[in-house]
Amino acid sequence: MGRGARMSGTAARLRGLLPSAADYRGLGRTWRVDLLAGVTVGIVALPLALAFGVTSGAGAEAGLVTAIVAGFVAAVFGGSNVQVSGPTGAMVVVLAPIIAAHGVGVLAVVCVLAGLVVAAAGALRLGRAVSYIPWPVIEGFTLGIAVIIFLQQVPAALGTTAGPSPNALVAGVESLPTAAWPEVGWTLGIVGVVAAVMLLGPRWIHPRFPGSIVAIVLVTVVAAIAHLPVDTIGELPPGLPAPTLPTFTWDQLAGLAGPIFAVAALAAIESLLSARVAASISDTGPYDADRELVGQGLASIAAGLFGGMPATGAIARTAVNVRAGARTRLAAVVHAVLLLGVVSFGASIVGSIPLAALAGVLMVTATRMISIATVRSVVGSTRSDAIVFVVTAVITVSFDLIYAVLIGVAAAAFFALRALANSAGVHREELPGPAEPGDERIALFRLEGALFFGAAERVLERVGDIRDIEVVIIRMSQLQILDATGAQVITELITQLERRGVTVLVKGIRSHHLRLAERVGVVRSLRHQKHLFDELPPAVEHARSHVRRAAEAHGA
Template identity: 55%
Template sequence: MSPTSPLRRTRSLLPSVADYRETRRSWPKDLLAGATVGIVALPLALGFGVSSGLTAEQGLITAIVAGFLAAVFGGSHLQISGPTGAMAVVLVPIVASHGAEAVIAVTLIAGLIVVAAGLLRLGRTVSFIPWPVIEGFTVGIAAIIFLQQVPFVTTPDDLAPGEVSTNAFAAAVQLVSSADWSYLPYSLGAVAIVAVCMVVAPKIHESIPGSLVGIIVVTVLAGIVPNPLATIEAIPQSLPAPSLPVIDPAALPTLLPAAGTIAALAAIESLLSARVASSMSDAGAYQPDRELVGQGVASIGSSLFGGIPATGAIARTSVNIRAGGRTRLASIVHALVLLLIVLVAAAPVSRIPLAALGGVLFVTAVRMVNVDTMRSILRSTRSDAFGFIITALITVSFDLIVAVGIGVVVAAVFALRKLSSMTSVRIERVSESDAARPGDEQVAIVHFRGPLFFASADRISDEVLDLTGVSVVVLRMSQLELVDATGAHILTDIVRGFERRGKTVLIKGVRDGHAGLFRQVGVLSALRHKAHLFDDLPAAIDHARSHVERARQS
């Protein structure tokens, strides 16, 4: 069977015993890392569940089910998956437009789309997203996560859909202007306590989970001091029974675009996180196509238990690596630790104030912004700085996936513009050389340099066809680096244009990689005679001189 057979390719996307080959040596570190990440992930899972416009329970279910399935089926040994801030940002308008029940159906559809993307081998497409666009996207996400926590500190009441704008910035302005001022001292105090714990705890010892310490402190104080703080709703002491989401066929036309957005975000965020993980540890090599399959399976599984879409989470993945995680066992243990918390500590978890979760996410959002990275991008090139800024602004103002798309387009336009400027032609007359002969003033050599493609083809054509006062033109192609169909078509037009004006065209130095394209598009057939194609410049010049001599004698 061929190594590239469909069966072998499919097997490479499935779990295998080889995934756990290193576990016999690394299991102590994996167990410790998994327990550490599980503790760190608890407040984030709860917070992102609530921040999505859904429930803390759904965030926790997602972290358990999706975290386990992504660990087993995914393409990274180190990736930690679950609910993330970026996904919470996408889910808020979906909940507002379609309701909470629709999110579960959309999660299932999105999971199927991501699995299909993995089967179609689309895992490497994330490499086409430029670094400034990724950073702009991250900054925009951080801003939205920060703004989405405003409801937790301004009012103790749940807000019905439609009461505030679905735009995070507009909603934050509305909520601040109508804030319950008697509530703010308590909520801001809770946020401050959590923030201080998250900043100070790692300075005492890097293994102390500051977010969890902060939440415990606020929860204990809230149980002692009378206060109006809203808390998490009661969490069941077990996972719900799995069931297929109900999908209304009539609603599919409106749900599919939302599912497509979620699928695109899940794929992009997971692959970026896996790529970062691979650069942080020698155990971080990953399979991008299998990662897509794994993340799709994770979201499908999450939907069966009433959860929300999952993605790879770079913050939790980083904690796993720093804690010594080496294999998938750490990710599996992380999910089991969260499950244990549900089984034995659901009641205490339900008493956590929402403002405390808001504090965790406020600090998380701030930490997502790397000032040194922003400074580096803004000081690099104007095109990269513009791509970074426009991506961040559109992410906050409109839509995440649209922002990435526009950012990539902006980067591509600037890249094409720069690449186009590298294309040049230089025209020289044979009569200007030291070995010139009578009649050489009638021969011109056109040197092509750089890439000749759709962005530069028209400009080059105009420059070359402006050539006058000669009877023979030698097109020198040996330094032509890249040619697309448009570039080859323009060369055909150049040859035909000169020939129509009675000038003989000779071509010298066609590269092997270009010959097939030139033949297919018609560059070579446009020559007056097949003998007008040369590999050697002196031979081409001698042939040009023979044409000039015959013309002088006639």
């Protein structure tokens, strides 16, 4: 391929990562349902954006800015037609300890640089990497996040502040002694009302009943009229702040390298998982994983410039968008514009929302993230999948989300390799056709399944232990997988047998294994090139003739 053709191909790939008119194909027919879906998602997203901003430590304003700015940018530049992006619970779980350790001042730096990492991953075509994350890891990760989100709301539900520990469970326990009456009674009452409205409204009134926003309006009005002694969000500036470039020192950047890559990894994983879910539950077409990463990276960069948080695709809001009938990106754009209108014209009203109300919203949201049916399916599938699920969930809650995913994938890979190794078989077979004198001096072994580093040693032990044999035939036609270690073990096996005076014949090396066998030395280790056969009958006949000649020579 010439240089011009390569440059043309590169340009075409880059154009595929950018918005185009095709993103809005059919908008003339669907704009009404897109508008309605956007308004619906905006109503759902408002309390979540506020709650996630408060829980992260960045503040309610940061959550709203992220939902507006990142939601708009990701809708335009992302790779999914119906994905809705903004602040999420998983990102809050990662951000909260970062902000606690380094201060809220580092948020813009982390947001912008993590966004650059995610966008670069998309430009480098790394989007399909998420497909290698097993289902038990994803579900364990989700369960762990749900537990952490719930635990993070305990201090607000008690009307107090979280303990100093970075672990959500420990911090929640540390906050218990500081809770005091009557404040705790009012905050728990608010949480209870919010939970009741959110859970019972869709059942008793309508499946699409906007329980979270109705509950927040209700408790906010009651708290204001009754002058309840509960903490509120506080004053919010009207509109969006002016964009500013974050400043940092190189020493500061060195200390933030780990958090930046952790945020970037989580943003990429959660966004791609959400886009994949959206594609599976809608008929609006597939998603472009690489473009999705570019869009999410740009969204986080933009959010950081405006004082927001790193953004990801939000599975719950995306699902609401799809169920509301969204067909194009207009729905997600409308959701961002609606939130901008709320900030611009209702900042004072939003500021009077009790923090306990937001805690109630997130507690219910966390509960809904846990599917009992899914947990039963994973735990009841296989023992190895159940172990991976539990390990991922426990590490997520106890230690770190990114480590949880990495360890979960490593555990799943271990069990997969063990299962693959167990599929490798070494079977001794009877020679085909009528028995002939001397057949007891010939051993026919069939290799099947996968012969790789996890199973190769078993083959060496099984075949290498034979005694009183003059010829060994190794059948390789049923071997599905062969790696360099497996080929080296076969080479070593042949060499050992030949040193003991045993003639080795190899039958049926597959064409795609032949080059590896030649490079590692399988063919070279045979006594003669004619000891390599394509069919079994000639190999058996050669072995029998060899035994007859040996018997004749011994008799002479």
